[in-house]
Amino acid sequence: MTSPASTSSKKSSPLESSHRRVPTACTRCRKRRTKCSGTNPCRNCIQNASECIFQVEDIRKVTVLESFITSLKRRITELEEKVGKKQKGENGTQMPSQANPTEIKDGVRAPDTKQDAKCDDTRGLAKRDSTKFDIHLEASTSEAVYSAIFAIFSQSPSDPPSPVRSCSTDESLYNDVLLLVPSPGLAQLFASVTFHRFSDYVNNVFQFLNCGYLSLEPLALINQVASFCEFEGKWRYFAPDAFMAKCCMIVALGELYEPAYCVSPRNVRLEPPLVDKVPPGFAYFKQAVALLPAFIIEEDELGTQSVLVVEALTLAAIYLRVINKNIASSNFSLQALQMTINMNLHVAPLETSQEDRRLFWAAYSLNRTISLRVGQPLLLSAEEIATPMPSVNQAPSQKQELYKSEIHPCYIQLAIISEDICKTIYRRKCTTQANGVSSLPRFTLSMLNILSKLVRWADALPQNLKLDACLTSQGSYESHTELDRNRRFIYSLHANYCHCIFITTVPLLINLVQEQKQKGSKGSLDNPNVWKIIHMNFEACSISLRLYESLYRGKLITTYGFMDHDYLFSIGLGFIMGQLFDFSAYPVDISKYEFLKSLGKVFNILTNLLHNGNRIAHYKCMQLLDLIRLNPDIERESTKMAPVMVPAAVPVAIPPPVTVPIPHPNDFFLPFDDLLFAEPTVGMINDFYSTMSVDYYNLTEDDFVLFSDTFDMHV
Structure with a gap:
C-alpha cells in the first residue's frame, strides 16, 4: 500500500520536482x-x-594587484572627464558625477551624491545642521591624512598629490633593498664584533626602542653571548641557527642606534642627506633574512628554537619599519604573531611562564602598532585571546628592568585600544537601522567612547609612569644634560598615546575643514562635543611636540627612529589643520597652540633628521611644504615670520632625491631658538590631563540626542 506522502510526491508536477533538484x-x-x-x-x-x-563552501582568495586597480581608477577618471566635457559642451552644464565624484583616491573616499540624498530622506522632517561628513579615511595612516588635505585645497581636485611623495613611492624606494649589499657570511660579518661591542649594541637597542615590543632580556642575552666568546672577547660561534639570526638583528639595530646618529640642537648638520648610502647594519639584516626562511618553513624541526625565531622576526619587522619598508615590516610582524598562534600562546593557561606571555604580547603589540599605522589587515582579534598579561614585578632588581615590569602591560592595553580604533573608526560602513534612520551619527559617538577609553588608560597608569611624576622625579636640568633611559621609555609611551588620540580624532577635523572650505564662510558649530574632540586633537599634538622637544634637547632622538618621523609628521599635519580651520565663530581660545610656531619646531627636528641621512624625513618635509603652499593664508603668515620669502614650489615630477634641493625651514620660519624648546612643566601636564579627565568625556543620553540631531554623517 502506498503511503500518502509517496502518493503526493508522485502526483507532483514536473516543475515542482525539478525545483527540488x-x-x-x-x-x-x-x-x-x-x-x-x-x-x-x-x-x-x-x-x-x-x-x-x-x-558554506570555502571562499577562495583572489589576489588583485594594486597597480591594476590604480590603472582602472585612472581610466574611469579619464572617461568621466571626457563625458563631462562633452556634456558641458552640449548644454553648458556640468555632470553631477563630475561635481561629486564617487571614487577613491589615495585612501580617501569622495562624496556619494545618491547615498547622501538617500540618507537625507531618512533623517525625518526635523531641521538638521547641513554639516556632512563625506571623507572616510580607509586607513589610519598619516599619508591618508595628507592626501585628504591635499585633495581639499588643491586647485584642481581631479589631480592627485605628487606621486613621488606618496606612501607607495616611499615604499618602492627599498623594493630592491636586498640586492644592495652582498652577504659575506657569518664568519666575515662577526670578525669585527667583540663581546664588549655586542654589549654596546644591546644597550643601544634597549635605549631607543619601545620596550613594549620586545620580549628580550638584555642581561640574559649578554650572558649567553659571553659563553660563546673567547677570553679576549672575540666571537667564535658561527652556527647558522636561529640564535645567530637574532644576534644579527641585534647588531643591525645596534648600528642604527649608535650615539653618532643621535640628533640635537647642538649637532645640526648642513650637508645634504646621504641618500645613496646603505642603511647602517644592513649587511647583518640581510644575513638574518637569509637564515630565517629555513626555520619558518621546517616547522617540525623548530623545537626550542621557535622562541628565537619569533624574536628574530620581531626585530626584523622593526628594522624594516625604520627604513620605511612598511608592507614588508607588517608581513614580518604578522609572521611572528602567526608563529605564536601556532604555538598556542594566545590561549595559554594561567600556569604559562612569564617569558611565553611576554613573547606573545610583544608580537601582538608590535603587529598592532605597525599594521595600524600603514593600513594593513589585522590578525587575531583581542576577543580571541585568553592568555593573561605578564605580571608586574613590584620590585625589579635593576632599574633597566622597568621595561618588562610595568611598561609592557601598558603597551598591551594601548594596543587593544588601537585595535578598537581600527575597527570602529577606519572600518565603518554606511549602514542604516531597521527603521530606516541613518546610524552614522553613532560613528562620532564611538569616537568619543574611544577617547574615553584612552583617558581611562592614562588615569590608570602607575604613578612613576605618568608625565608629571617623571618631571618631578628628574627635576630641572640643563639643555646639555642627557636624559636617562627610563625617561625615554616614558616619553615614548605617552607619544604613542597621543598619536592614538590623533588618529581617532583626525577624521572629524578633516571633515570640518572641508566643510568650511566648500561653504566659503565661517561656519558655526554649537555642539560642545565636537569642540571636545578638536580640543583633544590639538592638545595631543601639543603635548607630543613638547615631549619631542625635550628628547631633542636631551640627545635621545636618533636619525633612524622607529616611529619618530611618523609621529612628527602627524604633529605637523595637526598644526596645519589647526591653521586651516577658522575658529573665529567659536567661543574658544586657541592662541596658546601657536600653530605656525609649533610647525616651525616640527620642521627643525625633521630637517635635522634628513640632513643626518634619513631620506624619509625629507619626503615628510616636502609633503608639509605642499600643504603650506596650497593655502595662501598659511604661506602669507609664514612669510611675515621669515626673513626671506617662501621658496618656489617644487614641480610635481621632481627628480630623484639626490638632485632635489632641500628647502630649509629657516627660509620661511623663524630661525631655531632654544627658548622655543621649553621643557614641559608639571603645571602644563596637569592642565592637559585635567581637561582630559574621564568625567569630561562621559556622555549622557541628552548629549547623544543633541549629537545625533546635529550631525548627519555620510561615509
Whole structure:
C-alpha cells in the first residue's frame, strides 16, 4: 500500500520536482541522500522539525594587484572627464558625477551624491545642521591624512598629490633593498664584533626602542653571548641557527642606534642627506633574512628554537619599519604573531611562564602598532585571546628592568585600544537601522567612547609612569644634560598615546575643514562635543611636540627612529589643520597652540633628521611644504615670520632625491631658538590631563540626542 506522502510526491508536477533538484542541499539531506528543496530551511527539515544547516563552501582568495586597480581608477577618471566635457559642451552644464565624484583616491573616499540624498530622506522632517561628513579615511595612516588635505585645497581636485611623495613611492624606494649589499657570511660579518661591542649594541637597542615590543632580556642575552666568546672577547660561534639570526638583528639595530646618529640642537648638520648610502647594519639584516626562511618553513624541526625565531622576526619587522619598508615590516610582524598562534600562546593557561606571555604580547603589540599605522589587515582579534598579561614585578632588581615590569602591560592595553580604533573608526560602513534612520551619527559617538577609553588608560597608569611624576622625579636640568633611559621609555609611551588620540580624532577635523572650505564662510558649530574632540586633537599634538622637544634637547632622538618621523609628521599635519580651520565663530581660545610656531619646531627636528641621512624625513618635509603652499593664508603668515620669502614650489615630477634641493625651514620660519624648546612643566601636564579627565568625556543620553540631531554623517 502506498503511503500518502509517496502518493503526493508522485502526483507532483514536473516543475515542482525539478525545483527540488538543486545542487545545494542541506547537511541532513546529504547524509540521508534525500531530495532537498534548497530553501533555508528545507521542506524535509520542516516536516521533521530538525535544524537545517547548509554547508558554506570555502571562499577562495583572489589576489588583485594594486597597480591594476590604480590603472582602472585612472581610466574611469579619464572617461568621466571626457563625458563631462562633452556634456558641458552640449548644454553648458556640468555632470553631477563630475561635481561629486564617487571614487577613491589615495585612501580617501569622495562624496556619494545618491547615498547622501538617500540618507537625507531618512533623517525625518526635523531641521538638521547641513554639516556632512563625506571623507572616510580607509586607513589610519598619516599619508591618508595628507592626501585628504591635499585633495581639499588643491586647485584642481581631479589631480592627485605628487606621486613621488606618496606612501607607495616611499615604499618602492627599498623594493630592491636586498640586492644592495652582498652577504659575506657569518664568519666575515662577526670578525669585527667583540663581546664588549655586542654589549654596546644591546644597550643601544634597549635605549631607543619601545620596550613594549620586545620580549628580550638584555642581561640574559649578554650572558649567553659571553659563553660563546673567547677570553679576549672575540666571537667564535658561527652556527647558522636561529640564535645567530637574532644576534644579527641585534647588531643591525645596534648600528642604527649608535650615539653618532643621535640628533640635537647642538649637532645640526648642513650637508645634504646621504641618500645613496646603505642603511647602517644592513649587511647583518640581510644575513638574518637569509637564515630565517629555513626555520619558518621546517616547522617540525623548530623545537626550542621557535622562541628565537619569533624574536628574530620581531626585530626584523622593526628594522624594516625604520627604513620605511612598511608592507614588508607588517608581513614580518604578522609572521611572528602567526608563529605564536601556532604555538598556542594566545590561549595559554594561567600556569604559562612569564617569558611565553611576554613573547606573545610583544608580537601582538608590535603587529598592532605597525599594521595600524600603514593600513594593513589585522590578525587575531583581542576577543580571541585568553592568555593573561605578564605580571608586574613590584620590585625589579635593576632599574633597566622597568621595561618588562610595568611598561609592557601598558603597551598591551594601548594596543587593544588601537585595535578598537581600527575597527570602529577606519572600518565603518554606511549602514542604516531597521527603521530606516541613518546610524552614522553613532560613528562620532564611538569616537568619543574611544577617547574615553584612552583617558581611562592614562588615569590608570602607575604613578612613576605618568608625565608629571617623571618631571618631578628628574627635576630641572640643563639643555646639555642627557636624559636617562627610563625617561625615554616614558616619553615614548605617552607619544604613542597621543598619536592614538590623533588618529581617532583626525577624521572629524578633516571633515570640518572641508566643510568650511566648500561653504566659503565661517561656519558655526554649537555642539560642545565636537569642540571636545578638536580640543583633544590639538592638545595631543601639543603635548607630543613638547615631549619631542625635550628628547631633542636631551640627545635621545636618533636619525633612524622607529616611529619618530611618523609621529612628527602627524604633529605637523595637526598644526596645519589647526591653521586651516577658522575658529573665529567659536567661543574658544586657541592662541596658546601657536600653530605656525609649533610647525616651525616640527620642521627643525625633521630637517635635522634628513640632513643626518634619513631620506624619509625629507619626503615628510616636502609633503608639509605642499600643504603650506596650497593655502595662501598659511604661506602669507609664514612669510611675515621669515626673513626671506617662501621658496618656489617644487614641480610635481621632481627628480630623484639626490638632485632635489632641500628647502630649509629657516627660509620661511623663524630661525631655531632654544627658548622655543621649553621643557614641559608639571603645571602644563596637569592642565592637559585635567581637561582630559574621564568625567569630561562621559556622555549622557541628552548629549547623544543633541549629537545625533546635529550631525548627519555620510561615509
